[in-house]
Amino acid sequence: MLSYQHAFHAGNHADVIKHLCWIGVINSLKKKDKAFTLYDTHAGAGSYDFNEAMSAKNKEYESGISKLVQHGAKSSLLRDYLNLCEPFLSSDHYPGSPALSAEAKRESDTLHAMELHPAEFDKLEINIAKLNKSHCHVHKRDGFEGLRALTPPKPNRGAILIDPPYEREVEYQDVVKGIEQVLKRWQQAQIVIWYPLLSARAGNKHGASERMCAKLAELGRPCFKAEICVAENTTDAGMYGSGVLVINPPWQLNEQLENALDETITLMGEHASVKIAWVNQDN
Numbered sequence: 001m002l003s004y005q006h007a008f009h010a011g012n013h014a015d016v017i018k019h020l021c022w023i024g025v026i027n028s029l030k031k032k033d034k035a036f037t038l039y040d041t042h043a044g045a046g047s048y049d050f051n052e053a054m055s056a057k058n059k060e061y062e063s064g065i066s067k068l069v070q071h072g073a074k075s076s077l078l079r080d081y082l083n084l085c086e087p088f089l090s091s092d093h094y095p096g097s098p099a100l101s102a103e104a105k106r107e108s109d110t111l112h113a114m115e116l117h118p119a120e121f122d123k124l125e126i127n128i129a130k131l132n133k134s135h136c137h138v139h140k141r142d143g144f145e146g147l148r149a150l151t152p153p154k155p156n157r158g159a160i161l162i163d164p165p166y167e168r169e170v171e172y173q174d175v176v177k178g179i180e181q182v183l184k185r186w187q188q189a190q191i192v193i194w195y196p197l198l199s200a201r202a203g204n205k206h207g208a209s210e211r212m213c214a215k216l217a218e219l220g221r222p223c224f225k226a227e228i229c230v231a232e233n234t235t236d237a238g239m240y241g242s243g244v245l246v247i248n249p250p251w252q253l254n255e256q257l258e259n260a261l262d263e264t265i266t267l268m269g270e271h272a273s274v275k276i277a278w279v280n281q282d283n
């Protein structure tokens with residue numbers, strides 16, 4: 001069952017925290033000359049047109065990326081993110097995670113973007129081809145199966161973005177299982193997992209992200225969580241914010257993200273808040 005369409009949500013506050021974090025990971029990988037590989041297990045369509053019916057329906061970008069444009073960013077991570085978004089925004093588009101990866105990585109680095117939904121995959125293929133970047137591979141396959149088949153990379157450096165729709169409760173368990181398996185083969189993998197913060201209105205899914213993060217912490221790898229809460233109601237029933245859990249985070253990513261999010265949140269309304277905390281700290 002694949003009914004989720006990211007176009008309804010493109011550029012919202014959840015995309016902002018997820019993409020800021022992902023760009024921070026890519027930036028730190030770029031500090032060394034050695035090539036790296038990026039895996040995007042749930043890639044989506046790659047680019048979203050704000051004028052297209054789904055994005056235009058609720059205009060979620062208006063309380064997300066639109067609040068940040070024309071802001072003179074002080075944090076270098078926020079500046080990098082806005083610079084990457086700018087060419088898309090100037091033609092009323094928002095870049096999805098695979099487009100941001102393709103633009104942020106160097107020529108010698110590799111991207112594997114996986115998407116299971118046939119129509120989303122067709123768009124992804126077109127949108128990534130349009131960017132005309134080397135070593136960008138799109139796969140119509142299950143993201144976790146793809147991870148099993150394509151990791152560890154050679155050379156053994158890189159990162160994984162895991163961003164499922166969480167429409168089905170089982171997806172929370174799939175994330176834990178998928179990460180457990182990949183860490184057995186590739187211990188150094190830097191992994192960013194996005195998750196929704198859901199109120200009691202979400203029924204059984206209320207608390208599911210917190211339970212998933214607790215299970216991920218039990219894997220024993222260094223990890224921190226960054227969350228933003230937004231006060232305004234969104235069209236996602238019960239979603240009051242979202243977060244990222246970063247496994248094997250690069251040095252100082254927590255501080256860079258904190259600076260970027262502190263600045264971001266002041267633009268997102270007086271009730272918006274940020275929380276960043278280590279779950280397992282590397283000693």
Ligand SMILES: C[S@@+](CC[C@H](N)C(=O)[O-])C[C@H]1O[C@@H](n2cnc3c(N)ncnc32)[C@H](O)[C@@H]1O
Nearest residue numbers: 006042043044096097115116117142143163165
């Ligand atoms: C939240 S969206 C991805 C957004 C994208 N990561 C971004 O930040 O721009 C989740 C995507 O995962 C796809 N999907 C759902 N289950 C999947 C699976 N098992 N493997 C790969 N893709 C899947 C959905 O079709 C949807 O396009």
